[in-house]
Every structure is written in C-alpha cells, then in structure tokens.
Amino acid sequence: MGIPTTGTEIALTGLGGTEVVTTRRSAPPAPGPHGVLVRVEATGVSFAEVQMLRGRYPAQPKFPFVPGYDLVGEIVAVGSAVTGWRPGQRVAAMPRTGAWAEYAEVRDAELVSVPDGVDAGDAAAMILNGVTAWQLLHRAAKIRSGQTVLVHGVGGGVGVLLAKLGVAAGVRVIGTASASRHEALRDIGIELIDHRTEDVDARVAELAPGGVDAIFDPLGPESLDRSWRLLAPGGSLHAYGSSATLHDAGPWWRPYLGLTRRLARWELARLLGRTGGRRARMYYIRPNAQFRTDLTELFRMVASGQLRPLVAERLPLESAARALDLHISGSRTGRILLIPGLPGSRRGVTAAGCARHAKPVEARL
Template sequence: MGAATFVEIVLPGKVEPEGLKVRRGVVPVAGPGQVVVEVEATGVSFAEQQMRRGRYYDQPPFPFVPGYDLVGTVLETVPGVPPELAGRRVAALVKVGGWASHVVLDALDLVEVPDGLGAAEAEALLLNGVTAWQMLHRKARVRAGQTVLVHGANGGVGSVLVQLAQAAGARVIGTATARHHEALRAAGVLPVDYRTEDVPARVRELAPDGVDAVFDHVGGRGVIDSWRLLAPGGALVCYGSAATRDDTGSKQWPVLKLLGRVWLWNSLPNGRSASFYNVWAGRAVSKSRFRARLRADLAQVFATAGRGELVARIAAELPLDSAAKALRLAESGTVAGKVVLKP
C-alpha cells in the first residue's frame, strides 16, 4: 500500500474555486490506534465556502485540505484496532482533510454505516444529519403538534431538518427561493420566499401565536426576527452566519456578536430560549462522551433513513478532481440538498 498513489485537494489561500490545487502523493500509513480509510464520498458544506474566503472562525492556516466529513472503507487495521473493522464502510467528521482519496483517522472516531445505505447517501446524511438531529432533539426538543420554522429549507441541513421535524410530528414552515417552493409543498412544507416576501409577516400569518422553534443558519440582523417569531416557551437555534459569508474584517466577530445576542436573550424572563449550535461542542472536555453522543445520534439518523422517514437529498455527485465545479455549484444557491464529491 505504501507505493500506491493518492489524491487530495488543497486550498492554498483566499482563492476563487478555480484556485484549488490537486496534490498527488503516497497513501499515508496508519499509526497506533489508527486506520487508513479509502474515501468513497465527501461533501461540500457551507464551511468550505467560508474557508476559501478565510471566513470560517477556527479554520487552520493556509494551505490545507478542506473536507468536513467523509464516508469510506477501512483498508486495513493495525495492532490495537479491532480487526473486524477492515473492509467496513464507515463515516467520520474531520472538519478538514476530507477532500482526499485516502485519510488516516483514529479508529475511535469512526461510526459504522449500516448495510444498505450507499456511500453518497450516508455522506449526505452525515454532517447534515447529526447537525439536524441534535438541534431538533437535543436543543429545541421539538414535539408532535408543534410548528417550526426552518430557514433554507431546501439546503443540505435544512432539507434534513424538515424531514426529521415531520417525522417527529411537527408542522414545518420553510424559507427558500421560489424555484424550490413546488418541491417543498409536495413535501408538506409551507414555503415562504425570503427574497420577495416579508418573512416575519408571512410567518405570523401562518402561525399567529408564534412558532415553537426556529432553526437559523443565516445570522446577521435577520436573527432578531427569528427571535421575535418565537411563541412563549419557544426555542431559537442558531447554527451559522451565512449572511456574513462575503463580509470583510474579523471572521470571529459575527459569531461573537451572535453569541452575545444569545446570552442577552437567555437573560430575559420570557420563557423563550436561544442557543448557538456547534457540532464539536464538548469534544475538548470529554472526547469519549462526544464520540458516544455522535455515534448514538448518527445511529438515530441512519435508522430514520432505514425506516423511509428520511431521504438523502443529493444535489449532485462529482469526481474529486472537479472540486472547483462542485464548490461553485454549492455556492450558486440553485440546488437542493448536498453536493457530493466521489474520489
């Protein structure tokens, strides 16, 4: 295996997608407690869109290999790693490094993918699925009969949120551009056009008493409207700052400002709650607890898909060396679901 070649995509600096570099080399060797995973699918998330602009709040220094998550097959194991892992399809969150043909990972960070779930489908449900599940069930604790507002209901996370909320028995209002409304209606979502409609006014028409939860990846000043749309006892879950993607200046400031608003709102005695979701929360405190929670929640996501209550929304599947095209497509705002790269 040491003589085999591999491919990875390098982000050299603040560049347009066409500035990505292809680097070839030799497949790395696993160390103690590690495995080499041959990547079958990785994805384009909003994080990579921010990273190429230098706008992701804790990205590593340039140059580096992007790729927030991946699905692949364990090539072989080393002493100290369960030998039955060899040949198994696994999933992993990595934050960076996923846009490669092979990746070395700690065996404890792997989550096995159930038989019957394809690599691209599992990839589309990995970061998006665990994010949606944890926000819905661990943060907002959505219950049957409630009404929720999902911003970007056609997107990678948004489309999973919609389905998981419906599986929990909730009524869903979703924002999206008009081109996605027919599909959203067919899926049982009440669509709102964030470009042409007064979103707060329209949501109040659909939910006069307010909504029980809002899932907001947009940030910026619009998050104030999200807070005001909550019903008594409602929960706002923020998980991004898409509105500031093309801004200049400090990349930490949008997140810090959002955290400040969350703190202020939670200090108000009105029964509503606000939180900022980070999929990595708790990892620095206890890796074992973080891994157990990730494994349990992702198992729930995969099981929901296995029951037919959750369908992976794949916008496009492109080869790894078309990463620039994939990134352009993901940033275009014209697609529904996840853009998947297949080495």
C-alpha cells in the same frame, strides 16, 4: 489490503475562488496508533468549505490543506492501538478537513459503522447535515409532534434535513428559501416563504399567530433579532451559523460576537423571568458519543426507507472546483457529493482543467 502507494487529493492553496482548488497526488499516510486509513467512497461539499475558501471559518485551517468535512468509505489499514475496527469494514466519520481525498486518515474513536445496503453517497449526506438537523430538533429544541417550527434557509443542506426530519416527527414546518428552490422542496410537505420577495416576519405571524415553538436560524445576528420576536411563549431559538455574513468586511469573528452578545442578553432576561419562558441557544456539532448514536439512528432510518436524503449531484473527486461553484451558485438544492473513482475522474490534472470534463451523473430530488 495494504496501504496504497499513492492517491488523489484536493487541496485549497490559498484564499480566493475555485481557482485555488488543486488536484494533486500524494502517498496516503501509514496510520498512527489510533488512526484508521479509509478508502473514501463519498464525501460532501458544505458551507464550511465555502467559508474556508473565504478565510471566514471559525477554526480556519492554514493553507494549503485538504478540505472535506465528512466521509464514508472502507477501512484499508488500522493503527497498532486500534481495537474493534478492521480492514474491509464500511465506516463514516467527520474529520472536518481531509476528506476530499481518495484515502483519508481518521481517528478510531470517531468512526461510525455504515450498514450494508446503504449507499455511500446517501450515508455521506447524513453525516454533517443529518446529525446537525437531528440534534437541533431532538436534542436542542426537543420538538414534540403537533408543534410548529420555523427553518431559515430550508433549501440548504441542513435546512432540507431539518424539514424532512421535522415532518417525520409530526411537526408543522414553515421554511424560508429563495423561490428558485420551492419546486424541489414542495414534496416534503412544508409551508414555504420566499425570503427575497416576501415579508418573512409578517408571513410567519400570519401562518402562526401565536408564535412558533422552535426556530432554527443559521443566518447571523440580525436575523436572530427578528427570529426572537417570532417565538411563542416557552419557545426556543437555535442559532447555528452566520451564513448571511459570508461577504461582510471585517474579521470573521465579529458576527459570532454579535450572536454571543444577543444569546447572553436573552439568557440573562430568561433567568430574571422576563422572556415568557422563551430561550435562545447556540448549537455546534461535535464528533462525540452523541454524534455516533445519532448518526447510527439516521443510518437506520435511511436503511429502512423512513428517510431519503436529497442528493443534488454526485461528481468525481477531481471536479471539486465545479462542485464548489455549484454550491456557491445556489443552483442546486440538496447535497453535492464528491465520489472518488466515479467514471469521469481524471487523475493528476488541476481541478480547473477538470471542471470542463465533469458532468453530473445523477440528479435526483
């Protein structure tokens, strides 16, 4: 297997909507010393790309760039200093950008082996969202069987896996989601609150009168204030995003400053013994050794049938604009995946032109 001379990639050319999503051809790079060139089999669409499109991602890349947070694929070439990886192996990685491509270069230290028999799309659905959910539950909150947790945005990519992994760990899960998602979430075995029509705080207090043991909140500063009041003594609050401020005017960092101020204030109060043991923390995923350990465990759970990701759509890579549209519309519950080479792919045309031809080849819940 050698380095191919050309491959398709998707670029975001500037701020805006999906009209800035462009399909182009380019020569895949020869990998650097610690680089590994991967033929991508599946890559995910996530909230991060939506933020990047709006210029509100905390580590915003410069335009134009190839987005794509995570990928699963087969190694086609390795750099001169790479040991332990060879062409033909199936791997997963989280490069944060660059994965919406037929071929992507990733660093050898960030690779995780994908077991035979695990579908590439199912594996890709586990990377960003799965590891985030796993680490929030097991590393940040250290949940125990019998506890009660509240998951805000439980119909989102991370939220669904927080619910599934929470239930698998014997935890009672209360989740907030728009009513349109409830049907798709019903089978997971959680208690649902429609955050658009119900008084969330009152409903949580009714369902868990003593408070909840852990709250996972990706919504932003205002939501965090309400979540803090819903914690049981000794409970923990985990902030990990600011979804509700996507359309705010002002600099992207303002909501994160709001989060940081609140977390600092509560931490000081905790140290002074004034919170009844309640604590609040920020979580941020990193492609480190724990990431690799946790992703390996998630792949094991998928391989053994203990965990099934919720995949909403598998679309050709060239349908990235449509995939983003679907994600933004909130009309799909579960991960939307881009699959290079999926039948229906058209090479060398713009995504906007391609969107007309794209159709979901699989929708399963």
